[in-house]
Amino acid sequence: MAAALALSERTRARTYPNPNVGCVLVRDGAVVGRGWTQPGGRPHAEAMALDQAGERARGATAYVTLEPCAHASPRGPACADLLVAAGIARAAVALGDPDPRTDGSGIARLRAAGIAVDVGIGADAARRAMAGFLARRALRRPHVTLKLALSLDGAAAMADGRSQWITGPEARAHAHLERARHEAILVGRGTWEADRPRLDVRLAGLEGRTPLRVVLSAGAAAAGEGDWRWINSPAQIDSLPADHLLVEGGARTAAAFLRADLVDRLLLYRAPILIGGGRTLPDIGLAALGDAHARWRLADSRQLGSDRLEVYERG
Numbered sequence: 098m099a100a101a102l103a104l105s106e107r108t109r110a111r112t113y114p115n116p117n118v119g120c121v122l123v124r125d126g127a128v129v130g131r132g133w134t135q136p137g138g139r140p141h142a143e144a145m146a147l148d149q150a151g152e153r154a155r156g157a158t159a160y161v162t163l164e165p166c167a168h169a170s171p172r173g174p175a176c177a178d179l180l181v182a183a184g185i186a187r188a189a190v191a192l193g194d195p196d197p198r199t200d201g202s203g204i205a206r207l208r209a210a211g212i213a214v215d216v217g218i219g220a221d222a223a224r225r226a227m228a229g230f231l232a233r234r235a236l237r238r239p240h241v242t243l244k245l246a247l248s249l250d251g252a253a254a255m256a257d258g259r260s261q262w263i264t265g266p267e268a269r270a271h272a273h274l275e276r277a278r279h280e281a282i283l284v285g286r287g288t289w290e291a292d293r294p295r296l297d298v299r300l301a302g303l304e305g306r307t308p309l310r311v312v313l314s315a316g317a318a319a320a321g322e323g324d325w326r327w328i329n330s331p332a333q334i335d336s337l338p339a340d341h342l343l344v345e346g347g348a349r350t351a352a353a354f355l356r357a358d359l360v361d362r363l364l365l366y367r368a369p370i371l372i373g374g375g376r377t378l379p380d381i382g383l384a385a386l387g388d389a390h391a392r393w394r395l396a397d398s399r400q401l402g403s404d405r406l407e408v409y410e411r412g
């Protein structure tokens with residue numbers, strides 16, 4: 098399942114509105130097929146893995162990160178039917194598919210055909226791998242990651258607004274990789290005006306992966322520029338054609354998303370510098386200090402050059 102989850106990451110943010118699923122077929126202890134949802138959402142992971150395995154799929158075990166779909170579409174047959182027709186013997190499924198067209202019926206169809214199905218293996222990791230798809234289904238909005246580059250004393254910019262650069266090249270390269278893992282990226286109008294950021298992906302091999310770029314401004318009747326999209330409240334993110342949104346600041350925009358309880362994941366790049374009197378987060382609507390606790394859980398932490406990355410998820 099871990100291998101299937103790693104495959105699913107290959108097309109994170111490129112399968113919208115479909116989930117990024119991974120699938121590994123194993124027979125007699127050997128991998129006979131590997132698949133992951135292809136850019137644009139088709140072929141599905143199972144179809145790709147079955148295609149690779151051919152006859153070797155008969156009697157195999159399928160490890161799939163999401164319940165195989167039960168609905169045929171003009172773009173392809175239902176994966177549950179494909180797995181049955183290929184004659185697999187067992188399936189391990191990490192998560193049920195909340196899509197009402199499948200929601201249990203994919204697993205039921207496998208079982209009805211005599212296939213042994215285990216559900217829940219690797220469920221937590223699968224929830225993380227398909228966070229965007231699941232947020233869209235459960236919350237009707239994209240999964241939101243807030244990125245902040247901070248000094249040791251918690252400043253996101255100097256008092257006069259200058260913030261280029263707080264972190265070093267390794268942290269900035271990592272932030273570019275994160276951009277490639279999101280369909281959309283957003284900054285506030287203040288940042289858009291102060292920095293005119295390009296918000297593109299400047300990593301070798303990933304230049305084509307620049308997300309949809311969005312500016313938040315209450316006066317967003319402004320038509321915007323080029324292919325930038327403007328929205329006038331955080332709530333409007335539900336209208337973006339994206340399952341993963343990266344919010345890159347500045348501080349007022351970060352606070353607006355936190356106030357609206359629209360942040361699912363925090364990326365804190367902490368540089369070993371002191372700024373003093375810098376711009377920190379404004380009010381995020383906290384009534385009591387106690388309310389601030391147990392909201393965030395450390396999910397990852399690592400060194401990036403001289404900076405420290407901490408990743409937090411909702412607690």
Ligand SMILES: NC(=O)c1ccc[n+]([C@@H]2O[C@H](COP(=O)([O-])OP(=O)(O)OC[C@H]3O[C@@H](n4cnc5c(N)ncnc54)[C@H](OP(=O)(O)O)[C@@H]3O)[C@@H](O)[C@H]2O)c1
Pocket residue numbers: 244245246247252253254257258259260261263284285286287288289291292313314315316329330331345346347348349350351353
């Ligand atoms: N360290 C970092 O990670 C980082 C990241 C990005 C930027 N920065 C720095 O931060 C500075 C800018 O930060 P900032 O806090 O001044 O500005 P900002 O957050 O980039 O933009 C503020 C603007 O966003 C819009 N906005 C914010 N909340 C809103 C809401 N709830 N509804 C509608 N619109 C909303 C408003 O635009 P309107 O006035 O048009 O309504 C507001 O004036 C820049 O100097 C930049 O270099 C630092």
